Amino acid sequence: ELKVEQNPLFLSMQEGKNYTIYCNYSTTSDRLYWYRQDPGKSLESLFVLLSNGAVKQEGRLMASLDTKARLSTLHITAAVHDLSATYFCAVDSTYSGGGADGLTFGKGTHLIIQP
């Protein structure tokens, strides 16, 4: 059974600081996704990482994937209040031998960025 673990689950930080969210998964997969969710809203796709060593950047967010370590990171640079949200990583079960064409999500990281 594929398991996806995120940490931390809750993070409060100040504007201007840097921080990293970690996503570990339990079985082989080379497709990993990051989503953002604002309170009461739907999920917004941020990044798709498709191979070992993949790195994607958008503004103050950068995501990377190490398939050998089964680890993805989401790095926040010089955080601003607008980045406050819950961030989810998700692994494609199909590529991990799970047999189902769906995503297995981590529990999410609730990020609060204070002025």
Add this chain to the structure above:
Amino acid sequence: DAGITQSPRHKVTETGTPVTLRCHQTENHRYMYWYRQDPGHGLRLIHYSYGVKDTDKGEVSDGYSVSRSKTEDFLLTLESATSSQTSVYFCAISQGVGETQYFGPGTRLLVL
């Protein structure tokens, strides 16, 4: 935003009643999914469809059934709702296996 709508957006129902949630897409994507989101669990896959009349179970399919008679519509039915099915339900679509999934606005369901 991808053209995905869900209806109803909010529903309150009583234990034991049947409930059907609808997901409608205008993107002509082949794959459609139903997830539920609960505090402390992230999102969990209920059922998915890989084409018209082609569906399969996900991680938490017990108590749910689905149907897809047209490319654009994917229905989720709770035959006899229970309080444990109180949740936020999200529909998602994708063009193919391994492609990015795009999520609908969600349906908040409360079973009393």
